Amino acid sequence: MTKVLVSDPIDQAGIDILAQVAQVDQRVGLSEDDLKAMIGDYDALMIRSGTQVTADVIKAGGRLRIIGRAGVGVDNVDVPTATQQGVLVVNSPEGNTIAAAEQALALMLSLSRHVPQAHASTMAGGWDRKKYVGNELYKKVLGVVGLGKIGSHVARVCNAMGMEVIAYDPFISADRAQQMQVRLSSLENLFEQADYITLHLPRTPDTENLVNEELLGKMKSTARLVNCARGGIIDESALADALKAGVIGGAALDVYAQEPLATDSPLRSVQERLILTPHLGASTTEAQENVAVDVAEQIRDVLLGLPARSAVNIPGLSAEIMERLKPHLQLAETLGLLVSQLSGGQLQELEVRLQGEFAQHPSQPLVIAALKGVLTSALGDRINYVNASLEAKGRGIRVLEVKDETSKDFAGGSLQLTTRGDQGGHSVTGAVFANGDLRITTIDEFPVNVSPSRHMLLTRHRDMPGIIGQLGSVLGEHNVNIASMQVGRRIVRGDAVMVLSIDDPIPPSLLVTIHAINGIKEAHPVTL
Numbered sequence: 002m003t004k005v006l007v008s009d010p011i012d013q014a015g016i017d018i019l020a021q022v023a024q025v026d027q028r029v030g031l032s033e034d035d036l037k038a039m040i041g042d043y044d045a046l047m048i049r050s051g052t053q054v055t056a057d058v059i060k061a062g063g064r065l066r067i068i069g070r071a072g073v074g075v076d077n078v079d080v081p082t083a084t085q086q087g088v089l090v091v092n093s094p095e096g097n098t099i100a101a102a103e104q105a106l107a108l109m110l111s112l113s114r115h116v117p118q119a120h121a122s123t124m125a126g127g128w129d130r131k132k133y134v135g136n137e138l139y140k141k142v143l144g145v146v147g148l149g150k151i152g153s154h155v156a157r158v159c160n161a162m163g164m165e166v167i168a169y170d171p172f173i174s175a176d177r178a179q180q181m182q183v184r185l186s187s188l189e190n191l192f193e194q195a196d197y198i199t200l201h202l203p204r205t206p207d208t209e210n211l212v213n214e215e216l217l218g219k220m221k222s223t224a225r226l227v228n229c230a231r232g233g234i235i236d237e238s239a240l241a242d243a244l245k246a247g248v249i250g251g252a253a254l255d256v257y258a259q260e261p262l263a264t265d266s267p268l269r270s271v272q273e274r275l276i277l278t279p280h281l282g283a284s285t286t287e288a289q290e291n292v293a294v295d296v297a298e299q300i301r302d303v304l305l306g307l308p309a310r311s312a313v314n315i316p317g318l319s320a321e322i323m324e325r326l327k328p329h330l331q332l333a334e335t336l337g338l339l340v341s342q343l344s345g346g347q348l349q350e351l352e353v354r355l356q357g358e359f360a361q362h363p364s365q366p367l368v369i370a371a372l373k374g375v376l377t378s379a380l381g382d383r384i385n386y387v388n389a390s391l392e393a394k395g396r397g398i399r400v401l402e403v404k405d406e407t408s409k410d411f412a413g414g415s416l417q418l419t420t421r422g423d424q425g426g427h428s429v430t431g432a433v434f435a436n437g438d439l440r441i442t443t444i445d446e447f448p449v450n451v452s453p454s455r456h457m458l459l460t461r462h463r464d465m466p467g468i469i470g471q472l473g474s475v476l477g478e479h480n481v482n483i484a485s486m487q488v489g490r491r492i493v494r495g496d497a498v499m500v501l502s503i504d505d506p507i508p509p510s511l512l513v514t515i516h517a518i519n520g521i522k523e524a525h526p527v528t529l
């Protein structure tokens with residue numbers, strides 16, 4: 002029975018999708034130890050930001066195939082360990098973009114018009130119209146740090162509100178910024194010039210405490226800072242001090258270095274000019290339904306053996322590419338399986354050569370598929386698209402990618418895999434024919450035209466009378482049925498290869514007999 006554990010509150014629409022293919026257990030509020038004890042029974046885990054999916058949790062998930070994060074940030078998942086263990090991590094990169102952007106806008110407006118403070122004062126019986134005089138956003142300078150999905154939506158809305166928008170994002174081109182009517186700036190400049198600063202970047206080792214005492218000191222004394230991105234990007238003690246000393250005009254935070262916010266956090270001692278919300282950026286009905294459906298659909302698809310559209314730990318392998326390149330990926334994996342079984346021994350290098358039209362496809366997914374095939378013989382089910390590159394690297398296998406657009410061997414091009422290792426090397430080529438059929442087109446230097454089949458026997462032998470007959474007899478005597486047979490050779494009575502598709506695997510004792518046939522130089526049973 003396929004089982005999914007849901008360990009954070011998830012919209013019912015997502016649960017209904019998961020229930021189409023699995024037993025769904027909802028257990029909110031588990032400790033790390035509880036999770037470790039339970040995870041071994043589950044094929045998938047669905048979370049929001051509340052669950053910490055640590056390395057130990059992932060390692061305890063013996064049959065865990067996918068972790069779905071109903072949201073953007075995967076900083077509560079140990080992604081490197083998931084990758085190493087071959088566990089796919091998916092998220093919902095766009096489901097809560099608008100919600101988070103609107104939370105930042107709500108906080109900016111709340112800061113400029115003192116909405117929470119005025120509300121509290123009025124509820125307490127007051128009627129203070131002087132104390133809560135605010136400022137307009139119109140014609141003010143907004144500094145956006147991180148001009149990605151959320152940052153650019155904030156920029157668009159604020160442009161429409163008549164603000165001048167500047168941005169700092171080292172990964173965005175000036176052209177792209179210009180299209181959004183945003184002027185790029187240095188981080189220091191932005192902090193000096195802006196009346197409002199809003200953060201929309203990820204928390205990484207580079208961005209931790211990025212907004213520190215020094216940067217806060219550059220802000221105008223009237224300027225206001227909003228963080229709806231991630232806690233830990235702002236040094237919270239330095240911010241508390243800056244607010245108390247009037248170094249900056251105000252701040253509004255939705256996210257914190259430690260969540261829930263510690264009772265003794267220095268932020269709690271700031272009396273004025275600070276608005277705090279408990280990580281509500283994604284908490285709209287619409288966003289929660291979007292992310293739940295988006296991630297549940299991906300979990301369902303992966304459990305059914307289909308690709309996920311927003312995989313975090315398979316770079317370059319989107320669902321769209323998986324679908325478009327399906328036969329090509331199958332070919333790469335099949336050739337990988339084939340060449341690794343021909344090669345044996347310790348592999349040191351794999352060359353992936355994309356020839357003719359093949360060279361126009363993105364190479365990274367094809368390389369990953371080839372590596373998956375190559376490593377399957379050694380690692381079986383443990384290897385998948387998630388961990389293939391990492392496992393290859395860990396084994397010291399050098400991967401070379403070659404694109405040769407000039408090759409004209411087949412209309413759709415061809416793919417060649419060549420191994421080099423302690424037992425020499427082998428090379429196989431294949432193509433995808435118009436109807437999606439896969440063909441093996443060369444084995445080492447010999448041309449062949451073979452459809453891959455589950456069990457095969459490949460020999461390298463001297464091209465001389467009697468060998469084919471003898472091999473056929475030996476297989477017959479051992480009750481191994483031959484489905485098809487083909488010989489490839491370059492010169493008469495030189496070396497040749499024989500490719501047999503057989504209905505049954507070759508037992509080891511039979512292989513010894515085959516090797517003993519005069520003229521047979523190599524014999525490789527292959528399972529694809």
Ligand SMILES: NC(=O)C1=CN([C@@H]2O[C@H](COP(=O)(O)OP(=O)(O)OC[C@H]3O[C@@H](n4cnc5c(N)ncnc54)[C@H](O)[C@@H]3O)[C@@H](O)[C@H]2O)C=CC1
Pocket residue numbers: 072073074075094097098101146147148149150151152169170171172173201202203204207208229230231255256280281282283284
């Ligand atoms: N408060 C909440 O509930 C929510 C928070 N988030 C958080 O919001 C943040 C932004 O999310 P998206 O816009 O969807 O991500 P995104 O990936 O579309 O954009 C992030 C941008 O930050 C930029 N960036 C990276 N390093 C930077 C640096 N050192 N300095 C400046 N810019 C840098 C990137 O180039 C990118 O353009 C993420 O941290 C995400 O986890 C997202 C959704 C809800």
Ligand SMILES: O=C(O)CCC(=O)C(=O)O
Pocket residue numbers: 049050071072073074075097280282283284
């Ligand atoms: O699940 C949540 O409410 C948090 C959303 C969030 O921070 C994210 O998607 O990165």
